[in-house]
Amino acid sequence: MSSNQLGKKSQAWSALFSEPMSELVQRYTASVGFDRRLWQADIEGSLAHAEMLAAQRIISAADHAAIARGMAQIRQEIEAGAFAWKLELEDVHLNIEARLTELVGDAGKRLHTGRSRNDQVATDVRLWLRGEIDRIALLLTALQKALVDLADRHADVIMPGFTHLQVAQPVSFGHHMLAYVEMFSRDAERMADVRRRTNRLPLGAAALAGTSYPLDRERVAKTLGMVDDEGEACVCQNSLDAVSDRDFAIEFTAAASLCMVHVSRLSEELVLWTNQSVGFIDLADRFCTGSSIMPQKKNPDVPELARGKSGRVVGHLMGLFTLMKGQPLAYNKDNQEDKEPLFDTVDTLADTLRIFAELVGGITVRAAAMEAAAQRGYATATDLADYLVRKGVPFRDAHETVAKAVKAAIAQRADLSELPLDVLRGFDPRIDEDVYDALSLRGSLDARATIGGTAPTQVRAQIARHRQRLG
Numbered sequence: 320m321s322s323n324q325l326g327k328k329s330q331a332w333s334a335l336f337s338e339p340m341s342e343l344v345q346r347y348t349a350s351v352g353f354d355r356r357l358w359q360a361d362i363e364g365s366l367a368h369a370e371m372l373a374a375q376r377i378i379s380a381a382d383h384a385a386i387a388r389g390m391a392q393i394r395q396e397i398e399a400g401a402f403a404w405k406l407e408l409e410d411v412h413l414n415i416e417a418r419l420t421e422l423v424g425d426a427g428k429r430l431h432t433g434r435s436r437n438d439q440v441a442t443d444v445r446l447w448l449r450g451e452i453d454r455i456a457l458l459l460t461a462l463q464k465a466l467v468d469l470a471d472r473h474a475d476v477i478m479p480g481f482t483h484l485q486v487a488q489p490v491s492f493g494h495h496m497l498a499y500v501e502m503f504s505r506d507a508e509r510m511a512d513v514r515r516r517t518n519r520l521p522l523g524a525a526a527l528a529g530t531s532y533p534l535d536r537e538r539v540a541k542t543l544g545m546v547d548d549e550g551e552a553c554v555c556q557n558s559l560d561a562v563s564d565r566d567f568a569i570e571f572t573a574a575a576s577l578c579m580v581h582v583s584r585l586s587e588e589l590v591l592w593t594n595q596s597v598g599f600i601d602l603a604d605r606f607c608t609g610s611s612i613m614p615q616k617k618n619p620d621v622p623e624l625a626r627g628k629s630g631r632v633v634g635h636l637m638g639l640f641t642l643m644k645g646q647p648l649a650y651n652k653d654n655q656e657d658k659e660p661l662f663d664t665v666d667t668l669a670d671t672l673r674i675f676a677e678l679v680g681g682i683t684v685r686a687a688a689m690e691a692a693a694q695r696g697y698a699t700a701t702d703l704a705d706y707l708v709r710k711g712v713p714f715r716d717a718h719e720t721v722a723k724a725v726k727a728a729i730a731q732r733a734d735l736s737e738l739p740l741d742v743l744r745g746f747d748p749r750i751d752e753d754v755y756d757a758l759s760l761r762g763s764l765d766a767r768a769t770i771g772g773t774a775p776t777q778v779r780a781q782i783a784r785h786r787q788r789l790g
């Protein structure tokens with residue numbers, strides 16, 4: 320490579336270096352193109368650090384005031400789009416610090432006392448992610464509410480419940496929707512748990528070993544709201560771990576992956592249900608697209624894309640695991656690679672949850688098609704077995720008897736409930752007229768009223784519980 324290709328525009332890092340970084344290396348190592356997204360957290364962390372430095376008399380009150388003034392201006396410049404981000408200043412941290420020094424002189428140069436970019440970036444990512452987790456928590460609540468509303472409108476609608484994607488037993492459509500509410504409520508629990516471990520302060524770890532300045536780390540933690548339920552400061556307790564740990568980001572991406580997998584399962588069902596040979600639901604037109612060649616098409620693009628995007632988020636999880644795997648203590652530049660997958664995970668999950676809360680509100684339920692499908696699949700065969708058990712037949716024998724009855728019904732292309740009483744009695748003489756209550760879809764549904772069962776009374780009780788919980 321010629322010296323020209325190595326580039327000669329920028330200054331060397333410090334007096335230690337005898338030549339500037341090559342332009343190619345500069346582009347390769349710079350992160351400002353994406354980590355500028357952390358600017359608010361970076362300023363917030365710096366202000367908390369400076370306030371503490373002044374309180375500990377490590378810098379003067381005048382320097383603290385100058386830093387606060389300079390940061391206020393930088394904030395305005397960034398918000399107005401007037402801030403000049405510079406690639407040669409590598410990342411968000413150095414860009415903001417350099418501008419601060421430009422604005423307020425030596426006070427700006429004192430900000431980095433007792434601090435390293437290693438504990439700074441770890442703090443910034445945690446602060447930023449904490450805010451995003453709070454936003455995601457609200458979106459998860461909104462999606463759950465939309466599902467509960469849909470369940471409430473259709474608690475009495477009967478659909479075939481499937482195992483192995485074969486008709487199994489009738490269930491309430493509301494009950495089916497509430498299954499997803501359970502999944503998303505566990506996702507919200509997981510997010511709250513991840514938040515606890517994210518909300519801890521690395522600042523004060525400095526480069527890796529701590530610092531010789533008398534920092535008050537707990538004060539900084541409290542300023543930044545990094546406190547537990549009792550209001551006690553949450554401070555990372557080992558400096559090496561503080562600067563190198565990214566498991567909070569991995570945990571978050573794992574929780575996000577699981578949530579996306581839940582969305583993906585729901586998506587798969589929505590796609591299936593809109594298929595013409597199933598016809599259980601319609602999606603609102605605003606969530607579908609047409610075909611450029613087939614005029615009749617209305618494609619469920621949104622659930623299909625969400626199903627696809629779940630793969631993308633799971634991919635980020637694998638990326639982050641692999642990023643961490645070979646790293647020795649403490650900070651390594653590898654960690655700069657945590658940001659793009661983390662940012663994209665947040666964006667993908669947040670967009671997906673927001674769109675799904677709306678999409679669910681726009682579902683039209685085709686109750687007749689659902690009920691007809693349940694009617695076709697011998698969905699009440701278990702109910703006939705349970706009926707025989709109530710008449711004293713051991714369950715295994717009842718199971719065998721009903722299998723014979725279903726076989727006969729299939730031969731006659733009839734439902735069990737359409738077989739005359741004398742035919743049914745042929746399978747077991749203990750069968751009476753009341754068998755037809757047990758064989759009805761409605762009777763089957765109503766009978767399953769244990770906690771978590773599909774009886775509409777139970778579904779309504781669950782809806783009330785969820786409404787209370789979700790506020």
Ligand code: ARG
Pocket residue numbers: 350354410436437440650652654655656
């Ligand atoms: N941009 C870096 C990152 O994202 C900041 C920390 C750099 N630290 C260092 N010692 N080079 O990880």
